[in-house]
Amino acid sequence: MVHLTVDIGGKPGVNCRGFCAYCYFKHAKDVPPFGCRYCLPFKKGCDYCSRGVKEEYADFYSLKEVADNFLADLQSVTGDITRITISGGGDPSCYPEFKSLMEILGSLGVPLHIGYTSGKGFDEPETADFLIANNLTEISFTVFAADPALRAKYMHDPTPEASLAVLEKLAAKIDVYAAIVILPGVNDGEVLEETLSWLENVGVKGVILMRFANGEEQGLILANSPILEGQRMHTAEEFRALVAEAAARHPNLRLSGTPLFDPLFDSPFAIRKEEELLSHLPRVTKKVSVVTGAVAAPYIAEILAKCGGDPSMVVPVKKEIACLMTIDDLKALDASQLADVVIIPGRAFVHDAEAETVLGRQVIRGPEMLTADGETSMGMDEAGVLTMEMEGFAALIQMINLYGA
Ligand code: SF4
Incomplete structure (x- = not known):
């Protein structure tokens, strides 16, 4: 199984028709730069945390650049390529040489996958036939609403009817996953119900509902809040309830939400209810402070308690999403209340040395992943989700027992 990615570059927003x-x-x-798990110990800032996280490309790559890079990748793989994914910072549907790119890749006879598109660049329904003829087998498509007027207003799609017609035609023939960012009072409620019914009728394979973030605590770490002045946000629990209700109304639709939750597996942190699996995890015998995001904290505390640990060792920061924790979150903690050793999320945007200075104690970077959010679990089965959680928590508990007091 060899998967190749074709990177077309581009800047979000700029190369998306606005x-x-x-x-x-x-x-x-x-x-x-924030600092991150890839930084050298003596240098805060690396390519990933200073450029990659902002998806900072100058512009789309030219078709020649895309083709050259792809050929180089092709030469370095052994075995048959089973799938090619087109992705980039900009939107593939807005790539100026999209048709030529699809024809080149389509001629290879390998299933093509478009990792993410808003579809704003699709101006004719017939584009769907062209994509299918060129071996597109899977696409993730942002919808916002089935109402073209709302799509035009909030996505700035100049041809919303055509974009939705492309989605409809594709869904009849290939695997289409829809993504919807939910703006409370705009595309939730009745609008969401109509959109989900439409998506179900046209035959999409799954829908991911994404909570709109408008504040730094929800994860806007690029000094970019608010995105929409005065726009209300759902709390994580309100959003969980919205996802649960939507899933109950559309049992034939594979539906999940992020940051909470995937009703099919009751994830993230599905393992908390699996007593048999929990009994196979190591027992927690020591104590550290496990600093994590506000959404994950109660789940992690519950699981560690079921493994014999003290749930009070889990310390939430104000940032809701653990992977988007920055040094400011650590600065806001009362360090005097922390244990001598602190474990931070593996993916936190923090430079290890700076974290130790700020907290005045040893800081250990924890496992990369303890669970799968709704976006990730959408493409997994239950065994995959539970395995990921078992591995993550086994690693976390081993760290606690190794470094703790
Ligand atoms: S939400 Fe997606 S499509 Fe819309 S501007 Fe941002 S990156 Fe582009």
């Missing part, structure tokens, strides 16, 4: 109203990258500032 910003969607809710786009995370809108107002993104050129903030200094």
Whole structure:
């Protein structure tokens, strides 16, 4: 199984026919590097945390650049290529040489997958036939609403009817996954119900509902809040309830939400209810402070308690999403209340040395993943989700027992 990715470059918003109203990258500032798990111990800032996280490409790559890079990748793989994914910072549907690119890749006879598109660049329904003829087998498509007027207003799609017609035609023949960012009072409630019914009728394979973020605590770390002045947000629990209700109304639709939750597996942290699996995890015998995001904290505390640990060792920061924790979150903690050793999320945007200075104690980077959010679990089965959680928590508990007091 060899999967290749074709990177077309591009800048979110800029290479998308303009910003969607809710786009995370809108107002993104050129903030200094955060520090991250890839940084060298003596240097805060690496390519990933200073450039990659902002998806900072100058523009789309030219077709020649895309083809050259792809050929280089092709030469370095052994075995048959089973899938090619087209992705980039910009929107593939807006790539100026999209048709030529599809024809080149389509001629290879390998299933093609478009990792993410808003579809704003699709101006004719017939584009769907062209894509299918060129071996497209899977696409993730942002919808916002089945109502073209709302799509035009909030996504700035100049041809919303055509884009939706492309989605409809594709869904009849290939695997289409729809993504919807939910703006409370705009595309939730009745609008969401109509959109989900439409998506179900046209035959999409799955829908991911994404909570709109408008504040730094929800994860806007690029000095880019608010995205929409005065726009209300759902709390994580309100959003969980919205996802649960939507899933109950559409049992034939594979539906999940992020940050909470995937009703099919009751994830993230599905393992908390699996007593048999929990009994196979190591027992927690020591104590550290496990600093994590506000959404994950109660789940992690529950699981560690079921493994014999003290749930009070889990310390939430104000940032809701653990992977988007920055040094400011650590600065806001009362360090005097922490244990001598602190474990931070594996993916936190923090430089290890700076974290130790700020907290005045040993800081260990924890496992990369303890669970799968709704976006990730959408493409997994239950065994995959539970295995990921078992591995993550086994690693975390081993760290606690190794470094703790
Ligand atoms: S298509 Fe995606 S990346 Fe582009 S502006 Fe809209 S939300 Fe942002």
